[in-house]
Amino acid sequence: MTADPRPSLLVIDDDFAFNRVLVGALDQRGFDAYGATDPEAAIELARDHAPEFIVLDLNLAGESGLRLIRPLLEMSPDARILVLTGYASIATAVDAVKLGATQYLAKPADVDAIIRALHAEDVVFADAAPEAPMSVDRLEWEHIQRVLAEHEGNISATARALKMHRRTLQRKLGRPPTAA
Structure with a gap:
């Protein structure tokens, strides 16, 4: 029996419905996708599956998802991490990249945009800049x-x-x- 040739992907988002839908959509697009809705489950799944790709929500139940970047990279040093957020800003995008994320994308983002971002070589901050000044x-x-x-x-x-x-x-x- 051979190993699954599909790249492994971990979705970490505390919105259960969004997480489930995104995992299903990415699975249909050729990824071996898993979902976690809290940091503990995310660390356990990363340990068990060593994902090649990680989609990480910036806000996990009021806590910063950025704090998971280092432990995730310790378990999967070559993983490409996409920080996905509804609260995009240049400051958090820069912080995410400094911590080791390879990409940053503002919600709402469709599955094609997520896949393109996961494979992109250069970080694009265009989606991180709000069109109107922040309150x-x-x-x-x-x-x-x-x-x-x-x-x-x-x-x-x-x-x-x-x-x-x-x-x-x-x-x-x-x-x-x-x-x-």
């Missing part, structure tokens, strides 16, 4: 996500760095801004 709430959210990633998801350390009460930070993380 103050959005700018605050992006800054919090960036500091949270710098502190590897540690909410207490992030709150101290932001000079903010921990409960205030948790409340802000529980209410992401609207996409506009």
Whole structure:
């Protein structure tokens, strides 16, 4: 019996329905696709399957998905990681690439755009720049996500760095801004 010649792909997104649909669509497009909706399941699947490709949501239940990039690359050093987000910004795109992601794409993105991004050699930031200026709430959210990633998801350390009460930070993380 020979191994499956299809490239393995891990989708990490906390939106169960989106995750399931994307896994199914990528499976139909020739990938051996798996889905995880939380960081623990993602690490376990990465350990078990050593994916060649990873689609990682930036916001996983109020936590930064960026903190998963390093552990995922430790298990699959050659994996190509695409950070997919509904909260795109140049700052988070740069952070993602610095951490080891190979691509960054704003939602909504169709399956063809995701596949093109997974195979692209150069990072394209065009999709990361918003067409309209971000609201103050959005700018605050992006800054919090960036500091949270710098502190590897540690909410207490992030709150101290932001000079903010921990409960205030948790409340802000529980209410992401609207996409506009």
